[in-house]
Amino acid sequence: MNELATIFKALSDETRLRIIKLLEQGELCVCDITAALDMVQPKVSFHLSALREAGLIKDRKQGKWIHYSLNDQDLLRRMLILSICERLRDNQSLADSKRLSVFLGKKDLGRKVVPLKSKSRCCG
Amino acid sequence: MNELATIFKALSDETRLRIIKLLEQGELCVCDITAALDMVQPKVSFHLSALREAGLIKDRKQGKWIHYSLNDQDLLRRMLILSICERLRDNQSLADSKRLSVFLGKKDLGRKVVPLKSKSRCCG
DNA sequence: ACCTCGCATAAATTATTCTTTATATATTAT
DNA sequence: ATAATATATAAAGAATAATTTATGCGAGGT
Numbered sequence: 501m502n503e504l505a506t507i508f509k510a511l512s513d514e515t516r517l518r519i520i521k522l523l524e525q526g527e528l529c530v531c532d533i534t535a536a537l538d539m540v541q542p543k544v545s546f547h548l549s550a551l552r553e554a555g556l557i558k559d560r561k562q563g564k565w566i567h568y569s570l571n572d573q574d575l576l577r578r579m580l581i582l583s584i585c586e587r588l589r590d591n592q593s594l595a596d597s598k599r600l601s602v603f604l605g606k607k608d609l610g611r612k613v614v615p616l617k618s619k620s621r622c623c624g
Numbered sequence: 625m626n627e628l629a630t631i632f633k634a635l636s637d638e639t640r641l642r643i644i645k646l647l648e649q650g651e652l653c654v655c656d657i658t659a660a661l662d663m664v665q666p667k668v669s670f671h672l673s674a675l676r677e678a679g680l681i682k683d684r685k686q687g688k689w690i691h692y693s694l695n696d697q698d699l700l701r702r703m704l705i706l707s708i709c710e711r712l713r714d715n716q717s718l719a720d721s722k723r724l725s726v727f728l729g730k731k732d733l734g735r736k737v738v739p740l741k742s743k744s745r746c747c748g
Numbered sequence: 749a750c751c752t753c754g755c756a757t758a759a760a761t762t763a764t765t766c767t768t769t770a771t772a773t774a775t776t777a778t
Numbered sequence: 779a780t781a782a783t784a785t786a787t788a789a790a791g792a793a794t795a796a797t798t799t800a801t802g803c804g805a806g807g808t
Contacts, residue, residue, distance in 0.1 A: 501638065502638050502641065504635075504641060504707075504708065504711055504712070505635070505636055505637060505638050505641060508632045508633075508635035508636040509632075509633075509636035509795095511628075511629070511632035511636075512629055512632040512633035512635075512636045513629060513795090513796085514625065514626050514629050515796095517626065517628060517629060529754080529755090530754070530755060530756090531753090531754065531755085540797085540798075540799090541754080541755070541756090542755090542756080542757080542797085542798075542799080542800095543796080543797065543798080544755095545755065545756060545757085546756095546757095546795095546796075546797080547796090549756085549757095550795095563754090563805060563806070564753060564754050564755080564804080564805050564806065565753095565754065565755085565805095566754080566755065566756090576707055576711075579703060579707075583628075583700055583703075584628065587628055587700075588628070633765095637765090637766085639766095653784080653785090654784070654785060654786095655783090655784065655785085664767085664768075664769090665784080665785070665786090666767085666768075666769080666770095666785090666786080666787080667766080667767060667768080668785095669785065669786060669787080670765095670766075670767080670786095670787095671766090673786085673787095674765095687775065687776070687784090688774075688775050688776065688783060688784045688785080689775095689783095689784065689785085690784080690785065690786090
């Protein structure tokens with residue numbers, strides 16, 4: 501398929517728009533996104549790969565985790581991502597952010613409980 | 625579906641991008657687009673309706689014909705349409721334009737042949 | 749060495765979209 | 779009134795995409 505059509509196809513799904521909106525907050529790993537969207541993990545991986553193949557997000561492997569972030573290299577993608585983040589201010593996005601905060605909070609809490617053992621932990 | 629997702633979905637198909645590129649040249653009726661794309665008419669109508677429902681094109685009825693044109697009312701749509709037209713400069717788009725010219729030329733020729741009978745003719 | 753965790757991928761199912769063929773509607777010409 | 783033309787729409791079939799469930803693989807932890 502045409503590169504342009506591939507980009508638009510990647511953006512033609514609500515779940516993927518929600519993911520982009522979440523990534524506005526910065527780098528997230530798959531389990532973060534899975535918790536925020538309240539979905540099963542393979543489903544999230546499926547949508548992440550569509551976004552990655554369209555060049556809209558990039559990944560960075562670190563230990564057991566893969567951190568995803570927005571890939572606004574060229575002007576078109578940057579523009580698209582900005583438009584999406586600006587327009588996606590609905591209740592669902594709020595709920596997603598809320599679930600993300602709760603999940604990240606739990607991770608932090610876990611870290612404080614066993615800080616000296618230096619457990620391998622996402623975003624540690 | 626989300627309005628944003630609907631817009632992107634409408635743009636996620638190559639045929640529809642070709643239609644947008646064609647409409648850059650101005651208002652066209654369905655038979656013009658059908659000739660330019662060299663496709664069957666119901667297929668073109670199908671794709672036109674996807675673009676119309678996404679608010680990317682508008683129509684104007686005149687006699688037997690329905691003229692379609694780009695609908696760049698808001699900033700997002702204008703931006704998207706511009707990006708598409710700028711990026712779609714491939715051989716296929718050239719061929720589409722060529723076929724359109726040939727078809728429009730034939731229509732003009734027909735008009736010259738029987739001018740006094742004032743036949744109902746598209747773009748007359 | 750074995751277990752667990754985070755993630756990807758495969759297979760099967762379900763849902764959606766695209767294409768084709770056929771038909772309907774409206775408008776104009778004869 | 780009948781025919782022809784431009785377009786839409788419906789129905790059926792083919793092609794894609796999304797979802798679920800199951801499994802595999804690599805990186806740490808014990």
